[in-house]
Amino acid sequence: MRPHDMGALFDECAERGHRTTVHLDRPFDIAPGGGTVYGVPALAELVRAAASWWSAAGAGPGTRVAILKDNHWDIDLLACAAVRTGAVPAKLSAHLPAETASALLERLGPEVLITTAAVIERARADGVDLVAFARRTICIDGQVPGAAHLDGLRGHPVPAPRRRSPDDPLVITHSSGTTGVPKLVVHSTRTIIDRLAGFEALPAPVVGIRRDDVLATASSYAHGRTFCWTAVALSTAPKEIVLLSGQDPDRADPLLREHPPTVVEGVPAAFVRLKPLTGRLANPFRRVRLFVSTYDAVHPPTLRAYLNASRRRRPLWMDGWGQTETGPLTFRLHRRSSVVRRRAQTHHAGHPVPVKTRLKLVDPVTFRPVRPGKPGLVLARTGALCLDYLGESERFASKRLGAWWNTGDIGVRGRDGSVRLVDREVDRAPEGSCLATEDALEERLPQALECVLLARAERLPLPVVVTADGALSERAWRHACHGLPAMAEPVALSWDEVPRTGTGKVRRLELLDRLTGKTDTYGTGRWT
Incomplete structure (x- = not known):
């Protein structure tokens, strides 16, 4: 089954007799009494009920609605329910600072805004009243001044699915926001479902989802990827789906051991946080044949730990490079042997997605093509490009060069057509690659959960080493930085001391500001 109508997706899968069983690490926030195990018919019933809530609150054709709640898959269920009414849902991460969330709202x-009491109260503590930005605000789990309780909307008639043109706005998600206020990215059915999810749902050897798979994911459900993933996961009908709403290894362990996955997808931060499970006696990743990472780079030590944890003969790791605006642009497969052999080339993004994507590299100043082996600004051409940035159409237009999209990434093209990423243009250093240096540091610092190199204007790049206890010995650092490009003295932090996006990416400008009081970077930031 190829997905198309997200408002009717769950109903269609139920009618086709899909027998997938979904296991949650905690009940849905919108159905706290519903338990942690669902079949497809029960999910379809929940989406229909949610559509009645939206409709009763005033959502319908021509309206925009917002979902701002703590991380769980019910964000995507609410989005599908809003689509059913004809509205355009916007998925916003609860990790956004209150000031940023208010700017996007x-x-x-x-x-209509659907949110929770905790999100409203956190924002009010920071001086922001989120309920002021919507005509009507619905609180899922409590009584909050200015907001209606969700219980008051239950029992209303379920609206029939409202059809829309495949080129009309379907869903709005936001970019990561690592360098400032995120963009609101508008996708249509054609761009995010027909050309991304539909392509991914096709039967494919090795990387395709099979009926006997147990599919596990640990993601940020406010991101556009999980809306697409939902379409793929439901339509391909794997045996089981395991949903993790958090990244606590001790909380995830029992669920993963009870339902050991064969395919695991996650944000890089989730792979880092769950990495301790790879070394446990009851290794929950022993049956995995395919790991999938999206959003950001995964450094070599983490990648190797998971591939070595699988007891399959030839497990694969597939990573994709792309953007919220475009979906995946390239892909690459890693094996145990290739990870050992190419330690310094993890940021080799691979080849453009066949048939779907074309890439070219140009000089950032003249925009003339550069030769293979020379760094250049990566331009992409894809039919999955989003429609616009909501409220920032000029910004969107400035990143389009005819049929080409300016990714804002610096890369190097090989003679075989593959691309190796160097850095985001805004994050680049005058010498070398920050990404490559981070790889090298993580190889040499086994105690590091993550290494981040912050390039600065007219000063040496500032290395930040994230460890479990926020400590780093001088001896370990001297060994790690030997032979690498010149850097300032390192700053050691714990994981929770680093500002992050909902997908776990480091908010680099905010971190730089916290540590130095300045946000001047070496790059221009013109194409962020």
Whole structure:
């Protein structure tokens, strides 16, 4: 089954008799009494009920609505329910600072906002009243001044699915926001479902989802990827789906051991946080044949730990490079042997997605093509490019060069057509690659959970080493930085001391500001 209508997806899968069983690490926030095990018919019933809540609150054709709640897959269920009413849902991460969330809500102008008491109270503690940005605010789990309780909307009639043109706006998600206020990215059915999810749902050897698979994911459900993933996961009908809403290894361990996955997808931060499970006696990743990472780079030590944890003869790791605006642009497969052999080339992004994507590299100043082996700004051409940035159409237009999209990434093209990423243009250093240096540091610092190199204007790059206890010995650092490009003295932090996006990416400008009081980077930031 190829997905198309997200408002009717769950109903269609139920009618086709899909027997997938979904296991949650905690009950849905929108159905706290519903337990942690669902079949497809029960999920379809929940989506229909949620559509009735949206409709009763005023959502319908021509309206925009917002979902701002703590991380769980019910964000995507609420989005599908809003699509059913004809509205355009916007998925916003609860990790956003209150000031940022208010800026996005003001730009969005939603008819209805669905959120939680905790999110509202956190924002009010920071001086922001989120309920002021929507005509009506619905609180899922409590009574909050200015907001209606979800219980008051239960029992209303379920609206029939409202059809829309495949080129009309379907869903709005936001970019990562690592360098400032995120963009609101508008996708249509054609761009995010037909050309991304539909392509991914096709039967494919090795990397395709099979009926006997146990599919596990640990993601940020406010991101556009999980909306696409939902379409793929439901339509391909694996045996089981395991949903992790958090990244605590001790909480995830029992669920993963009870339902050992064969395919695991996650954000890089989740792979880092769950890495201790790879060394446990009851290794929950022993049956995995395919690991999938998206959003950001995964450094070699983490990648090797998971591939070595699988007891399959030839497990694979597939990573994709792309953007919220475009979906995946390239892909690459890693094996145990290739990870050992190419330690310094993890940021080799691979080849463009066949048939779907074309890439070219140009000089950032002249925009003339550069030769293979020379760094250049990566331009992409894909039919999956989003429609616009909501409220920032000029910014969107400035990143389009005819049929080409300016990714804002610096890369190097090989003679075989593959691309190796160097850095984001805004994050680049005057010498070398920050990404490559981070790889090298993580190889040499086994105690590091993550290494981040912050390039600065007119000063040496500042290395930040994230460890479990926020400590780093001088001896370990001297060994790690030997032979690498010149850097300032390192700063050691714990994981929770680093500002992050909902997908776990480091908010580099915010971190730089916290540590130095300045946000001047070496790059221009013109194409962020």
